[in-house]
Amino acid sequence: MIDTSAFQGKRAAYFTLGCKLNFSETSTFGKMLHDMGVTTAQKGERADLCLINTCSVTEVADHKCRQAIHRLVRQNPGAFVVVTGCYAQLKPQTVSEIEGVSLVLGANEKAQLIQFLSEKWGEVLGGADISVPDGLDEKTKSGEDHYFVQKTKDIKSFAPSCSRGNRTRYFLKVQDGCDYFCTYCTIPYARGFSRNPTIASLVEQAEQAAAEGGKEIVLTGVNIGDFGKTTGESFVDLVKALDGVKGISRYRISSLEPDLMSDELIDYCAQSRAFMPHYHIPLQSGSDMILKLMHRHYDRQLFADKIHRIKEVTPEAFIGVDVMVGCRGETPECFEETFEFLQSLDVTQLHVFPYSERPGTSALSIPYVVSDQDKRERSRRLLELSDQKTENFYRQFIGTTAEVLFEKAPRGKAMHGFTKNYVRVELPAAEAREEYDNQLMTVRLGDFNHDHSALRVTLK
Known part of the structure; x- marks a missing residue:
């Protein structure tokens, strides 16, 4: 039994970097x-506890993590600072x-965050002396005994997470870790091997979200x-x-590897x-040679077949695609293959990521290196292609009616929401009402708003 008396009335600040899975986990930690009596520090308030959930997918992510840690330490002098996540x-x-930094918890240990805080932060606050959680090997204790990493x-371990935080939709963590070990990626080293809870436990969490008034759930994980x-x-x-x-x-599925996307599922x-016509599928490269160098589990033909299958049975589906540019081995010819392949596919949006060298990955043994200038130019071209595809997709639905789940907006501001197939919409501030938040409403879709980020709508 954890004595929470020492934590009553304390304030915590949270900072999250990286993926939706990280945001879901941080919200659950909060x-x-x-429940232990810790409130969230408001703007301008000094926190007693800072929790930073980190990402390490690129060198830029590592740099942002260090910046965030320094900033929170500076803004909250004397706070107990916990760092977890992939960089940790x-x-x-x-x-x-x-x-x-007071405490560093790895991927296994963050599942026992409360137990660690009860001991380590509890000691600082004068709380009860509680032993380190069972199963923590002495070899994981290092330095001054303030980082714990298996x-x-x-x-x-699997740390359950189904949380909404400040968002309208819930994020349900259904899986963690990855067994794929792609040549450019550190995620298997940061999150461990693939693991998951039972279907029964996830259904129970979804039922609880519904009881709390949740209407939309995003399924998250590393390789779901x-x-x-x-x-x-x-x-x-x-x-x-x-x-x-x-x-x-x-329900929305956050990301699904093409080789794991069965026709039965589609x-x-x-x-x-309740599963929405909305897919997010990582491609990474449209060149078979590069896919082999990356140790991906499919070729471009399989990817194209999956896109065609989705559009055959769900023509209105929104399809987002992850693409990496400038990875080792990507010659100009390989990039042109990717560009032309994506041009030919009926997809909606491209999420473009410049390749980043990660220490310890096997990609470093590939000799051909792409310059930063070429990475920027290739990214620019793909982002332009993405904008064209997204605009063309949105234009199909101008003048139609759709059901939208609205999200809370600041008073006096326009409200936004998404259709079933993830078209972002904007309701003018003059028509927005607080009671529309988290409500499913029928609207008529009009033309683009001023920055082409959404379609303006009127209520039916």
């Missing part, structure tokens, strides 16, 4: 601390040596199509089970009650 897992000693092969490695279940079985949860009107989502 809820857990709130990969560089624990580096993080622990940053002035002001080796990747020993990461076994790999769901079932731990429990012997399957991702399509999870989708079918969640589709039956009463009260949840919408066909089921096309006729399901």
Whole structure:
């Protein structure tokens, strides 16, 4: 039993970098601390506790993590500063040596955040002397005993997360870790091997979200199509089970590897009650040679087949695609293959990422290096292509009616929301009402707003 008396009335500040999964986890940490009596520090208030959930997908991400840590330490003198997440897992000693950092928790240990805080922060506050959580090997204790990180092969725990935070939609963590070990990626080293909870436990979390008034849930994870490695279940079985949860009107799948996207799943989502016509599929490269160098698990033909299948059964589907530019080995000819391939596909939006060298990855052995200037130019071209595709997709729906889930907006500002197929809409401030927040409403879609980020709508 944890004595929470020492934490009553304390204030916490949170900062998250990286993916939706990180944001979901941070929100869950915040809820857990709130239940212990810790409130969220408001703007201008000094926090007693700072929690930073880090990313390490690129060198830029690492730099942003260090900046965020320094900033929170500076803004909250004397605070107990906890750093977790991917950067903490990969560089624990580096993080622990940053002035002001009190505790560093790796991917395995963040599941036991409250226990660690009860001991380490509790000591500072004069709380009860509680032993280090069971199962923590002495070898993971290092330096001055304030960073705890298991080796990747020993990461076994799964930290559940289904949280809304300040957002309208909930984020349900269904899977963690990855077994793919692509040549450019550090995520398997930062989050460990693929693992997941049971379908029954996830259905229970979705039911709780519905009881709290949630209407939309995004399924998050590292490689969610790999769901079932731990429990012997399957991702399509999870989708079918969640589709039956009463009260949840919408589900979105955050990202799904093309080789794990079965025709059964595509066909089921096309006729399901609540799974939206919205897909996010990582391609990374449209060159088969580069896909092999990356150790991806598919070729361009398989990817194209999946896109065609989706559009065959769900013509209105929004399809976002991840593309990496400038990776080692990507000659000008390989990039042109990617560009032409993406031009030919009926996809909606490109998420473009310049390749970043990551220490310890096998991609560093590939000899051909792309200059930063070429990376920028290739990114520019793909982003222009993305803008064209997104605008063309939006234009199809001007003049039609659609159901929109509206999101809370500051008083006097326009409200925004999304259609089932992820078209972003804008309701003018003059028509916006607080009671529309988190409500499903029918609208008529008009033309683009001033910056082409959404379609203006009127209520039906």
